[in-house]
Amino acid sequence: MEIEWTPELLETMQRDWDARARENARYYVAPRKKNWTDDEFFRSGERDVREYVLLDLMNICQGRKPAEMRVLEIGCGAGRLLRALAGVFGRVDGVDVSGEMIARAREALRDFANASVHRNNGADLAMFAPGQFDFAFSYIVFQHIPSKAVVENYIREVHRVLRPGALFKFQVQGCPAEERNCDTWNGVGFREEEMRQIAERTHFEMRYCWGAGTQYFWLWFFKP
DSSP: OOOEEEHHHHHHHHHHHHHHHHHHHHHHHHOOSSSHHHHHHHHHHHHHHHHHHHHHHHHTTTOOOGGOOEEEEEEOOOOHHHHHHHTTTHHHHHHHHSHHHHHHHHHHHHTTTEEEEEOOOOOOTSSSSSSEEEEEEEOOOOOOSSSSHHHHHHHHHHHHOOOOOOEEEEEOOOOOOGGGGSSSSSOOOHHHHHHHHHHHHHTEEEEEOOOOOOSOEEEEEEEO
């Protein structure tokens, strides 16, 4: 199925997230606090990576050493999680629609030679060749996208850039919302059956899911 969206939507996503980054990048990345210190902000990323990545290394690594793996983060923002991932994996790449966020991520990652960040168009991973990555991850990102077509295209693109057998672990909003009521902060939500259909269309195996019907709906999509 051909996935389409308007250029205006992607421009709106970029403009809105650039504005949020200029206003208070760390708050909009992690709205638990208004005034994060450097230490607090990056320690929060370490806690999330410990909970959602390190405790799941059996699924993620499948016998490989983390230091030998290349990892992709969708929606890297100001580098909160990517910095923690760079301390675990051999090479990490992050993408984000906001150039302002990317500038902050580069600063956060200046001492990590194994980390790179890339501004994309908000819908694809055109800067990467097929089969480049051993694991892909996304957290509190897709819940801000106001288009199911864009989310599905990201999933399709992740399939393209993962090696066979690799895992895409990601979170979406699990409380369905009508797309016409969504914006770049309160994005679209998905039911479990919708995600199963998307997995089939994008040629993933949806092996596990957790949190359906909640804000933190987690999916484990394996590339056969």
